[in-house]
Amino acid sequence: xxxxxxxxxxxxxxxxxxxxxxxxxxxxxxxxxxxxxxxxxxxxxxxxxxxxxxxxxxxxxxxxxxxxxxxxxxxxxxxxxxxxxxxxxxxxxxxxxxxxxxxxxxxxxxxxxxxxxxxxxxx
Numbered sequence: 288x289x290x291x292x293x294x295x296x297x298x299x300x301x302x303x304x305x306x307x308x309x310x311x312x313x314x315x316x317x318x319x320x321x322x323x324x325x326x327x328x329x330x331x332x333x334x335x336x337x338x339x340x341x342x343x344x345x346x347x348x349x350x351x352x353x354x355x356x357x358x359x360x361x362x363x364x365x366x367x368x369x370x371x372x373x374x375x376x377x378x379x380x381x382x383x384x385x386x387x388x389x390x391x392x393x394x395x396x397x398x399x400x401x402x403x404x405x406x407x408x409x410x
Contacts, residue, residue: 289313289399291382296404299372303408307367309382309401318384321365323356325378325406332381336367350376372408379403 295307307323322337322345336356337345344356355368365382382401387394 289315289318289384289386291384291399291401293380293382293401293404296380296406298407298409301372301374301408301410303372304368304370305372305406306369307380307382307404307406309365309367311363311365311384315363315384317386317388319387320385321358322383322385323365323367323380324383325376325380326403327375327378330378335380337383337385338365369406372406374408374410376406377408378406380406 290312292310293307295305297305299305309321320337320339323335324332325335326332333347335347335350336354338356338358346354353369353371356365358365369376381403384399386397
């Protein structure tokens with residue numbers, strides 16, 4: 288099992304910045320990638336950014352150039368630096384840890400989620 292604890296959400300004015308943190312514990316050495324997702328009221332959860340062990344990153348088009356995902360392996364923590372925030376960035380942000388186990392005859396994908404942290408951007 289993997290446990291994820293997010294922090295750093297809050298209320299900020301448009302154009303401002305926030306940094307989210309996600310501390311991982313448990314069976315972390317089996318994790319292949321970590322990332323951030325968000326869910327706004329009435330909308331589906333969507334990918335924001337991901338990062339692999341090899342620090343390959345991937346971003347949603349809507350946040351490219353404004354958000355940066357990074358990781359500190361010594362602290363087992365993933366960060367999301369959010370700059371130039373817009374009201375449409377308002378959502379609950381969830382940390383995700385993805386595990387892929389490859390066997391001789393099949394693969395197993397597992398996802399672990401944090402409890403979520405609210406980000407509200409006022410106009």
